[in-house]
Amino acid sequence: MTKDASNDSSAAKDSPRPTLSERLRSLAFPRSNGGSPQKSGVHGDTTNDQNLTHNRQNLPDPCRHQLGRKEARSPAQMSLEIQVNPTGMRLGETFIDCLETDRPHVAQHVYERLVSTATNPEVLLENRLSSIWLLARLRCDSDGAVRIAAMPDTQGLAALLTRTEGAMKPLPSSNRNPATEEAPPSRSGRGAVADNSHRSHSRSRTRSAIREQSLERSPLLWTYHDQQDLPPGSAPVASFSLKAYATEDTSVAAINVSMWLDIILDVLDKGIEWEIYSYILVHLPSQLANVSLFVRHLAKIERLHDLVASQLQKNRVLDPPASAGLKKGDIALCLYHTLTVLIAYSGWWPPQKTTDMVHTFLVGISTWDRTARCCIHALTLCCHEIPKAVDRCLPLILTKMSQIISQSHLAIDVLEFLNHLARLPAAYPSVGEELQRTIFGICVGYLRNVRDTRDNGGDSTNPRSANRLSRVSGESNLQSPSGRSTDTEKDFHEYVYTLAYHIITHWFLAISIEGRSKHVGWMAKNLAWKDKSGDEIVEEQSQVTLDMMHRTTYLDLGETLRPPMDADDEGQMIKKTWLLGMSIVTIETNQTNGVTYITKRQASGTTFSTYRQAYQPLPSHHVGAGDQANVGGENLTARIFPSHVLLQLTSTISPMPIPLQPIVLPDNALTQRAISTFDRIDTVDGHKAGVIYVGDGQQDEQEILANTIGSERFTTFLEGLGTKVQLQGATFNTQGLDRTSDMDGTHTFAWRDRVTEIVYHVPTLMPNDLETDPQCTNKKRHIGNDFVNIIFNESGLPFRFGTFASAFNFVNIIITPETVQVPAPAPPSHVKGADVITRDFFQVQVMWDSSFPETFPVAAPKVVTASTLPGYVRQLVLNASVFCLLWSNRGGGEYVSSWRSRLREIRRLRERYMNTARSANEGYPGMGTAEDRGGARSYEDGDDWKGTFTMGGMAEEDHVLMSLDFTRWT
Numbered sequence: 001m002t003k004d005a006s007n008d009s010s011a012a013k014d015s016p017r018p019t020l021s022e023r024l025r026s027l028a029f030p031r032s033n034g035g036s037p038q039k040s041g042v043h044g045d046t047t048n049d050q051n052l053t054h055n056r057q058n059l060p061d062p063c064r065h066q067l068g069r070k071e072a073r074s075p076a077q078m079s080l081e082i083q084v085n086p087t088g089m090r091l092g093e094t095f096i097d098c099l100e101t102d103r104p105h106v107a108q109h110v111y112e113r114l115v116s117t118a119t120n121p122e123v124l125l126e127n128r129l130s131s132i133w134l135l136a137r138l139r140c141d142s143d144g145a146v147r148i149a150a151m152p153d154t155q156g157l158a159a160l161l162t163r164t165e166g167a168m169k170p171l172p173s174s175n176r177n178p179a180t181e182e183a184p185p186s187r188s189g190r191g192a193v194a195d196n197s198h199r200s201h202s203r204s205r206t207r208s209a210i211r212e213q214s215l216e217r218s219p220l221l222w223t224y225h226d227q228q229d230l231p232p233g234s235a236p237v238a239s240f241s242l243k244a245y246a247t248e249d250t251s252v253a254a255i256n257v258s259m260w261l262d263i264i265l266d267v268l269d270k271g272i273e274w275e276i277y278s279y280i281l282v283h284l285p286s287q288l289a290n291v292s293l294f295v296r297h298l299a300k301i302e303r304l305h306d307l308v309a310s311q312l313q314k315n316r317v318l319d320p321p322a323s324a325g326l327k328k329g330d331i332a333l334c335l336y337h338t339l340t341v342l343i344a345y346s347g348w349w350p351p352q353k354t355t356d357m358v359h360t361f362l363v364g365i366s367t368w369d370r371t372a373r374c375c376i377h378a379l380t381l382c383c384h385e386i387p388k389a390v391d392r393c394l395p396l397i398l399t400k401m402s403q404i405i406s407q408s409h410l411a412i413d414v415l416e417f418l419n420h421l422a423r424l425p426a427a428y429p430s431v432g433e434e435l436q437r438t439i440f441g442i443c444v445g446y447l448r449n450v451r452d453t454r455d456n457g458g459d460s461t462n463p464r465s466a467n468r469l470s471r472v473s474g475e476s477n478l479q480s481p482s483g484r485s486t487d488t489e490k491d492f493h494e495y496v497y498t499l500a501y502h503i504i505t506h507w508f509l510a511i512s513i514e515g516r517s518k519h520v521g522w523m524a525k526n527l528a529w530k531d532k533s534g535d536e537i538v539e540e541q542s543q544v545t546l547d548m549m550h551r552t553t554y555l556d557l558g559e560t561l562r563p564p565m566d567a568d569d570e571g572q573m574i575k576k577t578w579l580l581g582m583s584i585v586t587i588e589t590n591q592t593n594g595v596t597y598i599t600k601r602q603a604s605g606t607t608f609s610t611y612r613q614a615y616q617p618l619p620s621h622h623v624g625a626g627d628q629a630n631v632g633g634e635n636l637t638a639r640i641f642p643s644h645v646l647l648q649l650t651s652t653i654s655p656m657p658i659p660l661q662p663i664v665l666p667d668n669a670l671t672q673r674a675i676s677t678f679d680r681i682d683t684v685d686g687h688k689a690g691v692i693y694v695g696d697g698q699q700d701e702q703e704i705l706a707n708t709i710g711s712e713r714f715t716t717f718l719e720g721l722g723t724k725v726q727l728q729g730a731t732f733n734t735q736g737l738d739r740t741s742d743m744d745g746t747h748t749f750a751w752r753d754r755v756t757e758i759v760y761h762v763p764t765l766m767p768n769d770l771e772t773d774p775q776c777t778n779k780k781r782h783i784g785n786d787f788v789n790i791i792f793n794e795s796g797l798p799f800r801f802g803t804f805a806s807a808f809n810f811v812n813i814i815i816t817p818e819t820v821q822v823p824a825p826a827p828p829s830h831v832k833g834a835d836v837i838t839r840d841f842f843q844v845q846v847m848w849d850s851s852f853p854e855t856f857p858v859a860a861p862k863v864v865t866a867s868t869l870p871g872y873v874r875q876l877v878l879n880a881s882v883f884c885l886l887w888s889n890r891g892g893g894e895y896v897s898s899w900r901s902r903l904r905e906i907r908r909l910r911e912r913y914m915n916t917a918r919s920a921n922e923g924y925p926g927m928g929t930a931e932d933r934g935g936a937r938s939y940e941d942g943d944d945w946k947g948t949f950t951m952g953g954m955a956e957e958d959h960v961l962m963s964l965d966f967t968r969w970t
Contacts, residue, residue, distance in 0.1 A: 091117060092134035096148055104241040104253035107146075111255045118263055129221055129275055135260050136283040139290045142819035142838075144245050145238035146255060149286075151798065153845075156860055157282040157334055158224035161326060165225065221275045245296045257293060261300040268335075269307055271318045278320075281334040288341040289863050291820045291841045298348050305342050305353070308335050309360040315367060329368035336364050336371050337860060340378040344841055344863035346386050354389035358382055362393065365400050372404070376413040377862075380420050384868040387427035394428055398438045405445040412492070415446065415499040420875050422506035423753075433518060439507050440519065443500040444526045450497045455532055491853070491890055495883050498895075501541045502755070502882075505548055509754055513556045520549055544899035547582065548604040558754055559683065562608040563597065576642040577671065578662040579913065580650070582906055584675065585662070587642035594640045601675075603903035605683045611645060663913050671909075678905045682898045687758040687881040688735035690782065690789035691718060691749070692804075698795045701804055705776035705783070710764050713817050713840060713866075714792050720870025721790075722751035722760060735759040736782060742767075744782070756878060761786055780804070787811065787884035788877050801847050810852050810887065811880045813873060816843040840866035844873060846880070852887070 091114050098107035117123050118131040137149045158164050246254040266272070267280050288294065294301055311317050312335055320326040339360060346354045361382070364375035379397065383390050390397070401414050418439060421427055428435075504523070508516060527542035538546070565573070575588040584601040596611040646662065665671045693710035695703075710718075724747050725732075730739050732752075737744040737759070745765040751758050761782040768776065783789060784806040790813045793799045799814050822837045845861040864872055889895045896904075 092130060095134060099146065099148065099239040099242060102239065102241055104239065107242050108253040108255055115259045115263065125273055125275065126221060129279060132276060132279055136280065136287055138260065138287070138293065140244040140293045141238050142292055142821055144243040144292065145240045146242045146244055147238040152283055152286045153861060154282050154286050155224055157285070157337060160330055160333060161278050161282060163223045163282065222279055244293050258297050258300060261297055265300065265304060265307060274321050274324065281331065285337040285341045288338065289843055289861055291344055291863065292818060295820050295822055298345065301342065301345050302349060302353070305357065308339050309356060311335065312360050313363050329370045332364065332368045333371050333374055336374045336378065340374065340381065341863055343378065343381055343385050344865065347865065351388065354386040355392050358389045358393045362396055362400055365404065372410055373413050376410065376417050380417045381862055383421050383424050383427045384872045385865060387424055390427045391430060394431060395435060398435055402438055402442050405442060408449060411446050411496045412499070414442065415496060415503060416879055418442065418503045419499060419506065419879065422503060422510055423875060433515060436507065436511060436519065437522065440504060440523060443504050446496055446500045450493050451529055453493055491886055494886050498882060498886065501545055504545055505755055508549060509552060513554070516553045520553055523549065540900050540903060543582065544603045544903050547602050551602060551604055551607065559605060560608045562599065563610055566595070574642055577665045578646065579665060579910055580662045582903065584678065584906060584909070587645050589640050589642045589645060591639045596645050601678060603899045603906065613640065663910065665909065665913060674905065674909055678902060681901050681905065682733055684752060684755055684757045685898050686733045686735060687756065687878060688761060688786055689758060689877045689881065690761045690786040691721065692783065692789055692791050693764050694791060694793045694795045694799065696795060697797070699797060699803070702775055705763050705779045706768055706770065707764050708768055710792065711794055717792060717870055718749055718762065721874055722749040722758070725750050732757065733759070737761065751874060758878060784808065787888065788813065788880045790873060790877065791815065810849050810884050812847045813876055814845045814847060815873065818842065842866065842869050846876065
């Protein structure tokens with residue numbers, strides 16, 4: 001190499017890489033070194049060279065062809081340019097120019113030329129790709145007005161196919177041998193039987209027995225960086241004179257979207273060139289999310305589903321070029337992203353089609369490693385959107401998930417799926433005892449994995465890190481920042497641990513009350529475990545879960561209310577409190593009439609009840625004793641004490657083992673403070689989240705927080721999220737909202753079930769005082785301290801994560817609405833019906849702080865219908881809030897649930913008052929004193945205890961009398 005050549009090479013290496021538009025312009029209008037035009041034609045054709053040279057003077061220089069210019073080209077100029085410059089990029093610029101200058105019919109003609117260029121095999125590949133570059137950006141609003149997407153949300157899939165700067169790294173050709181690549185083996189979970197039928201079949205068949213195509217590698221013609229190639233000054237404004245469907249207005253033109261769908265179907269079916277195929281793979285899901293663009297072509301959308309589902313189900317996914325460094329699993333993952341977006345269209349499909357879609361997602365859980373998470377996330381959305389299809393496939397789904405328990409990187413995804421499913425009865429109306437046991441088995445399996453990890457000192461695979469793909473797949477390393485990897489691993493395991501117990505609780509309560517008792521024995525056995533020393537342990541979370549079962553197995557009532565006392569109770573009540581096992585029992589008895597109020601405080605809740613002993617009239621000849629003497633056959637007052645009620649409900653003359661005997665709590669200030677502290681701890685886990693409305697064109701924090709009203713869609717969404725509740729005098733935890741002076745508004749929205757409560761901070765419901773508080777700091781003090789915020793974005797602009805500056809906003813759930821106008825069915829001739837029916841769809845995406853680890857299933861946007869949006873988002877919020885609570889406590893200790901906090905209060909009382917029971921008969925020989933016990937020490941909590949059976953009960957060995965003396969604990 002000469003010195004000059006070397007310098008040229010170095011300069012080329014250091015110079016910035018040209019963008020797609022720059023490269024395509026140079027291909028469309030190549031110039032010589034001197035700057036004069038060179039000959040150019042379609043695929044080397046020079047027949048139009050003279051026309052090109054002659055007419056070039058009538059066209060603006062391509063470098064000045066920007067949308068920001070003020071002057072517009074005439075229709076004649078545009079028509080001439082289309083004729084002499086039929087390249088995709090020039091056509092694309094002309095099309096965009098027509099949108100801005102309101103020339104719909106010219107734009108319609110240009111669109112048809114774009115489609116023709118994209119499908120013409122005689123046209124240069126670069127020119128076809130440039131046409132597809134624009135066609136893939138087509139969008140429309142609810143009225144069908146066409147626009148061009150400025151920044152399609154495609155970075156994730158582009159990275160997957162190594163089309164981002166971080167992923168574009170060359171690999172040795174030896175890294176991959178596509179000719180021998182097979183689907184990864186399916187791993188089975190603990191105690192599960194793996195289905196090997198598919199794998200056995202795939203080994204026996206030859207590659208020639210099925211269609212397997214390998215795409216030919218072309219030069220790299222596009223990257224994600226080229227997404228920003230809209231000309232400077234252009235804006236993605238919709239053209240109201242160019243529609244995505246035909247209208248009766250002759251002044252309005254329409255593009256035939258069906259033509260573009262035909263190209264998509266042909267490319268996905270046949271593969272075409274790799275550059276075109278990969279570009280459509282990456283950009284199609286984002287475009288399909290614009291339901292308005294395709295809603296009038298549902299037959300072809302259904303064909304698209306059939307094509308993609310067939311390729312995935314039959315493992316006929318096209319092979320990428322060997323030089324691309326990709327695997328079939330990468331292609332399959334892109335196709336699954338397309339299929340996930342198609343869930344939004346399933347409302348127009350017959351039941352069999354939706355069932356087929358669920359089956360396709362099931363295939364992806366085990367066929368390719370990298371598709372499993374995407375498929376589980378899609379199944380979660382299916383639970384909301386097509387619950388009947390999920391119910392039909394539920395046995396297969398649960399069996400499949402029980403077989404992948406050992407794949408720890410899928411633990412969070414599987415458990416979040418089960419968490420969504422538990423709150424959607426419509427998705428499991430036919431679930432029986434066997435499937436319920438399968439769900440419990442999945443949770444127990446993950447609990448065992450976490451316990452094994454703890455026993456091994458935390459040396460195990462991160463539930464997310466195992467999902468980190470090699471750099472050839474384009475997926476970034478999900479390891480948290482340096483120095484946090486170990487803590488992050490622990491946080492993920494704690495999240496799995498917490499989710500598993502939540503799901504056990506939710507699913508146990510979802511079982512009919514007649515069937516709950518069938519699961520208690522199995523659950524009790526599996527919630528206890530043995531540590532390294534072989535000692536059996538029932539950890540705190542297992543204890544409170546069993547406590548919940550104890551309260552709810554034979555009662556489906558939930559919380560109870562303390563009954564008001566009668567006037568006769570005034571001054572007649574005697575109260576006594578015991579520690580009875582892991583509960584605090586208070587009995588208040590009216591001595592005059594025997595009416596008794598019982599309060600039983602447990603970790604999982606408090607139960608109030610009323611007890612009254614019935615009396616039989618005494619016969620006239622009955623003679624009482626002492627102060628109960630009977631005079632003239634009349635019954636005098638029968639005095640009853642709380643201890644009598646306790647004995648009637650809990651004991652017989654059979655010996656009661658000393659460890660199980662109740663402990664009397666003294667009636668003093670210390671006990672009262674302890675019980676008061678206990679009662680202030682909620683019986684449900686409390687969560688909070690902001691719900692923020694962003695109006696048209698709003699981007700600034702102050703103007704967003706200053707909103708005092710939202711749109712009708714926003715109001716409908718709020719009403720689905722929870723119930724509107726009054727703040728003044730509220731008896732529930734309002735999560736910081738003022739309950740006395742209406743400083744934070746008069747009402748908010750909240751939602752609660754048997755286990756969880758969430759209170760929403762809604763700025764539009766809070767008052768403004770812009771004169772004294774122009775920055776809305778009163779609203780910001782709530783929103784800024786919420787770990788999770790819901791952003792209802794009707795601004796028409798992308799939402800920026802840092803809009804609300806805060807150290808505590810970890811997660812934002814972005815909701816972007818789209819109203820779709822669907823052609824109405826033709827009504828009877830004598831009825832005047834509407835031309836269209838409007839339906840609301842919403843794109844939902846989760847964004848999180850850069851310091852936060854990847855956890856959530858909606859990094860890629862999901863399209864959700866209006867009816868299912870509130871429930872879907874609410875569960876996303878709850879899952880995110882649980883993880884945020886774990887994450888926020890990572891430096892200062894573990895997050896402790898309400899039930900565990902209540903259990904700890906009970907244990908503190910036991911530790912304080914254990915072994916304080918004394919017999920009322922200590923003066924009698926053989927009772928009470930150490931000498932009378934032969935020097936044997938009394939039982940203390942935590943000691944080993946041995947007993948013998950006697951009189952139908954268990955008595956302490958050598959101390960039968962102490963087991964029989966009920967006065968020790970009454």
